[in-house]
Amino acid sequence: MKLTKPSLFGVAVAVVVAVAIALLPLTMSDYHDSTGADVAVFFIAILALNIVTGYTGQISIGHGAFMAVGGYTTAILTHNHGWNDLATLPLAALVGFAFGVLVGLPALRFHGVYLALTTFAVALAVPQVAKNYPKFTGGTEGLALPTHSGVWLYRTTWIVAGIVFVLAWLLLRGRTGRAFRSVRDSEIAASSSGVTLSLYKTLAFGVSAAFAGVAGSLYVLVNNFVNPDVFGLTLSLYILIGAVVGGLGSLWGVLVGAAFVQLLPIGLTTTHISSSQSVPVIFGAVVIAVMALLPLGAANLLGTFLHFGSQMGQSSDVPLGTEGR
Amino acid sequence: MATASLTQRGTAFRPTTSWIVPALIAVGCVFLVIGSLRSSLFAQQTISGLANGGIYASLAVALVLIYRATEVINFAQGALATFTTYVAWQLIDWGLTYWLAFVCTLGIAFVGGFLVQLVAIRPVERRGNQLTVVIASIGLLILVEGLVGWIWGNEIKFMPAPFPSHIYRVGGVSFSRQDIATIAISIASVVLLRLLFQFTKLGLAMRASAVRPDAARLVGIRVSWMLSLGWGLAAVLGAVAGMMAAASPSVLLQPSMMDGILIYAFAAAVLGGLESAAGAVIGALAIGVTLNLLGAYVSWVTPQLLLPAAFVLMLVVLLVKPSGLFGRTRVRRV
Amino acid sequence: MGSLLELRGVDARYGQVQVLRGVSLTVGEGEIVAILGANGAGKTTTLRAISGTVRRSGTLELDGKSLGRRGPESTARLGVAHVPEGRGTFVELTVWENLRLGAHVRRGSLRDDFKRVLEYFPWLEQRRAQQAGTLSGGEQQMLALARAVMQRPRLLLLDEPSLGLAPLVTAEIFRIVRELNEREGTAVLIVEQNARTSLATAARAYVLEVGQVAFEGTSDELSSRDTIRRSYLGY
Numbered sequence: 001m002k003l004t005k006p007s008l009f010g011v012a013v014a015v016v017v018a019v020a021i022a023l024l025p026l027t028m029s030d031y032h033d034s035t036g037a038d039v040a041v042f043f044i045a046i047l048a049l050n051i052v053t054g055y056t057g058q059i060s061i062g063h064g065a066f067m068a069v070g071g072y073t074t075a076i077l078t079h080n081h082g083w084n085d086l087a088t089l090p091l092a093a094l095v096g097f098a099f100g101v102l103v104g105l106p107a108l109r110f111h112g113v114y115l116a117l118t119t120f121a122v123a124l125a126v127p128q129v130a131k132n133y134p135k136f137t138g139g140t141e142g143l144a145l146p147t148h149s150g151v152w153l154y155r156t157t158w159i160v161a162g163i164v165f166v167l168a169w170l171l172l173r174g175r176t177g178r179a180f181r182s183v184r185d186s187e188i189a190a191s192s193s194g195v196t197l198s199l200y201k202t203l204a205f206g207v208s209a210a211f212a213g214v215a216g217s218l219y220v221l222v223n224n225f226v227n228p229d230v231f232g233l234t235l236s237l238y239i240l241i242g243a244v245v246g247g248l249g250s251l252w253g254v255l256v257g258a259a260f261v262q263l264l265p266i267g268l269t270t271t272h273i274s275s276s277q278s279v280p281v282i283f284g285a286v287v288i289a290v291m292a293l294l295p296l297g298a299a300n301l302l303g304t305f306l307h308f309g310s311q312m313g314q315s316s317d318v319p320l321g322t323e324g325r
Numbered sequence: 326m327a328t329a330s331l332t333q334r335g336t337a338f339r340p341t342t343s344w345i346v347p348a349l350i351a352v353g354c355v356f357l358v359i360g361s362l363r364s365s366l367f368a369q370q371t372i373s374g375l376a377n378g379g380i381y382a383s384l385a386v387a388l389v390l391i392y393r394a395t396e397v398i399n400f401a402q403g404a405l406a407t408f409t410t411y412v413a414w415q416l417i418d419w420g421l422t423y424w425l426a427f428v429c430t431l432g433i434a435f436v437g438g439f440l441v442q443l444v445a446i447r448p449v450e451r452r453g454n455q456l457t458v459v460i461a462s463i464g465l466l467i468l469v470e471g472l473v474g475w476i477w478g479n480e481i482k483f484m485p486a487p488f489p490s491h492i493y494r495v496g497g498v499s500f501s502r503q504d505i506a507t508i509a510i511s512i513a514s515v516v517l518l519r520l521l522f523q524f525t526k527l528g529l530a531m532r533a534s535a536v537r538p539d540a541a542r543l544v545g546i547r548v549s550w551m552l553s554l555g556w557g558l559a560a561v562l563g564a565v566a567g568m569m570a571a572a573s574p575s576v577l578l579q580p581s582m583m584d585g586i587l588i589y590a591f592a593a594a595v596l597g598g599l600e601s602a603a604g605a606v607i608g609a610l611a612i613g614v615t616l617n618l619l620g621a622y623v624s625w626v627t628p629q630l631l632l633p634a635a636f637v638l639m640l641v642v643l644l645v646k647p648s649g650l651f652g653r654t655r656v657r658r659v
Numbered sequence: 660m661g662s663l664l665e666l667r668g669v670d671a672r673y674g675q676v677q678v679l680r681g682v683s684l685t686v687g688e689g690e691i692v693a694i695l696g697a698n699g700a701g702k703t704t705t706l707r708a709i710s711g712t713v714r715r716s717g718t719l720e721l722d723g724k725s726l727g728r729r730g731p732e733s734t735a736r737l738g739v740a741h742v743p744e745g746r747g748t749f750v751e752l753t754v755w756e757n758l759r760l761g762a763h764v765r766r767g768s769l770r771d772d773f774k775r776v777l778e779y780f781p782w783l784e785q786r787r788a789q790q791a792g793t794l795s796g797g798e799q800q801m802l803a804l805a806r807a808v809m810q811r812p813r814l815l816l817l818d819e820p821s822l823g824l825a826p827l828v829t830a831e832i833f834r835i836v837r838e839l840n841e842r843e844g845t846a847v848l849i850v851e852q853n854a855r856t857s858l859a860t861a862a863r864a865y866v867l868e869v870g871q872v873a874f875e876g877t878s879d880e881l882s883s884r885d886t887i888r889r890s891y892l893g894y
Contacts, residue, residue: 059456106640109647110643110647113398113599116398117398117591117639118639120400120591121591121592121635121636124588128629132630237466240460240463241463241464241467277475278475279471280467280468280471283468283471284464284465284466284467284468286464287461287463287464288461288464288468291453291461292461293452
């Protein structure tokens with residue numbers, strides 16, 4: 001999101017959307033409420049991914065792992081040590097941040113494809129590690145957590161989502177955001193204009209992982225249990241899909257992406273257009289289509305309309321990475 | 326003149342003249358031979374490790390093939406291999422003999438890979454850059470794995486073994502015919518590919534398209550067809566990997582069959598420097614053997630930790646030598 | 660005499676920027692023609708328009724046949740060899756492989772072609788297994804020429820062959836170009852900033868300015884007119 005002065009129209013739309021989100025539970029059943037909570041969780045996770053991939057241009061296909069770290073922090077503290085589940089959120093963010101920095105440091109040495117591969121491997125490796133230490137993590141069976149009503153989950157997750165959104169907006173509009181984007185657009189130009197590359201790149205990973213950790217915690221709360229497969233490869237891929245379909249580098253796109261990833265499968269199955277087996281096929285096809293037709297994601301369309309300017313600030317058609325062929 | 330990219334392809338690289346890597350490999354081989362002579366368990370683990378490595382090698386070379394041509398990692402390579410393996414299963418279920426099904430599958434894989442590039446990748450390449458193609462390949466991964474589950478269901482299927490389980494015994498060491506066959510077939514497919522590239526006009530055209538597409542067009546090469554051909558060949562290698570994996574006792578025929586193997590293949594390709602097929606093969610064999618030996622001799626390395634172990638291995642090598650063991654150091658131009 | 664190559668009112672653009680505005684020129688069978696002008700005048704773009712490497716509009720005809728919307732692959736098949744700026748050498752491949760690629764569009768035995776190429780560039784024989792990227796600039800330029808010879812083109816497009824090369828090497832290259840033209844009858848269209856050497860080799864020349872043809876004429880005409888020489892050709 002080009003974080004210039006938002007237009008009046010854009011602010012109006014934002015308020016309308018926020019009110020709509022707040023009022024929605026009144027019209028929905030408890031089950032739908034928890035689905036809405038899922039959307040909020042994905043909103044936060046996709047937002048997190050956006051910070052590291054959309055803004056600093058570092059590819060991550062492993063955000064499920066960051067979610068896992070936050071989620072297991074919450075689960076272990078709540079289940080094994082009796083903490084109040086909400087109270088674990090800040091700690092999950094902290095642990096996430098630390099893990100993100102841990103991943104971000106070696107990531108400094110990798111670019112493009114190598115980074116994608118590394119994060120992909122992290123995404124697959126973390127669940128395996130979780131399976132290996134059942135004493136802490138409950139192993140393959142996992143840990144169970146206290147349940148909450150759908151409405152409570154909906155409200156909590158969306159409030160946290162709102163907080164995260166505002167935090168991200170504040171972070172990205174200022175110097176940090178500009179530094180992030182300059183890293184994405186040209187590392188060499190950035191460092192020669194005084195942006196300490198390693199600091200900002202690692203910071204981006206840290207912040208992104210912190211947010212993802214929070215998302216993981218909430219995810220665990222919504223599902224009221226955790227096991228390694230919950231945070232498997234599929235999750236990481238779906239977060240990426242959401243980010244990409246919505247549009248990387250755009251905060252509005254995050255909402256679109258989250259809705260797409262959570263609601264499309266449900267929409268397809270409940271209206272009996274097709275069976276649940278076909279969901280991944282359709283997702284995959286949509287991703288390919290979006291990449292072929294609208295590389296900047298759906299938000300590109302929305303953004304121009306809302307005058308928020310959801311473009312990445314580049315004049316060319318090419319969405320990410322300045323390395324052409 | 327098009328704006329220069331940060332990493333100019335084909336310009337300014339230093340070829341690896343280091344002797345360290347070949348020395349390491351020599352030491353490794355000596356270690357394996359000595360170990361095998363001293364312990365039959367060691368020998369067994371080494372052989373089956375090599376067999377696993379053979380499977381990873383086929384898939385790794387497929388990845389390298391596409392990467393060399395387009396600087397894109399095809400995340401769907403494993404899923405495509407799974408698909409072709411299921412096709413083989415279906416053919417056998419319909420009554421074909423194993424080897425007839427194998428050969429048909431290779432043909433189907435070639436055509437399939439070619440078409441996938443044409444239909445799914447080319448439109449994306451036209452408007453996007455490497456990253457969008459990589460994301461599209463992830464979309465392809467999801468699509469193809471989903472397709473397998475949709476068509477054939479998620480339950481585990483049984484794939485008949487090509488070789489009746491014949492055990493050879495040499496000096497107290499027993500290894501299966503399947504293992505030997507896997508090693509042989511994997512190596513053979515990679516060698517055949519190498520011959521194609523080195524000694525045929527088509528292979529030369531493909532190599533030229535990979536390193537200098539613009540210059541290749543000027544001499545009359547239809548570069549986009551070369552890319553499609555590359556995908557077709559990669560799919561064939563993937564099909565070989567899939568068939569060998571399905572024949573292995575430790576792998577079950579299910580939609581997620583190649584997910585872990587894909588990681589090992591990535592690690593192998595990365596170790597090899599992503600642009601060297603020979604490097605990928607050596608990397609794959611090394612990973613196969615190392616993981617087997619680790620699992621057998623180091624007590625805290627459980628089966629679940631093998632994947633993270635491979636990852637850590639890959640990470641360590643990359644940190645020390647970011648361009649892989651056999652890679653060429655790329656100089657980034659301003 | 661019909662021209663081998665004819666351009667009429669050709670426009671070309673890179674994205675939004677228009678580089679050529681209504682360029683018209685001809686190259687006759689077996690002629691050597693030069694395109695001169697300052698940096699950014701559109702010389703390289705003209706060659707790219709001919710080989711189809713850049714999007715263009717207008718009339719382009721090779722031997723009376725329209726080049727239409729052909730891309731470089733198919734233009735090469737028609738007998739046009741384009742040696743681009745930077746030579747387009749396959750630096751990762753060997754000298755021999757580079758030559759082989761030059762003949763990609765030809766069918767049949769290449770033995771005679773190799774013999775011919777070695778007559779022009781005998782030193783290539785010993786270097787055949789050498790990686791092309793390890794050759795010097797002048798050698799790479801000659802390798803690029805040799806590659807073009809393998810193609811047996813009717814029209815050779817040369818983009819700044821003297822770029823970055825010492826005067827002696829440049830002279831050698833132009834000598835070989837003349838020899839090629841005399842022995843094979845290949846028409847040559849040279850883009851150059853080095854006007855003096857080009858006018859010594861070419862029969863006719865066009866001077867481009869801001870994407871249009873500012874002057875045209877025989878080499879004698881152009882080099883004898885002081886104003887043109889000083890303002891446009893730099894000597």
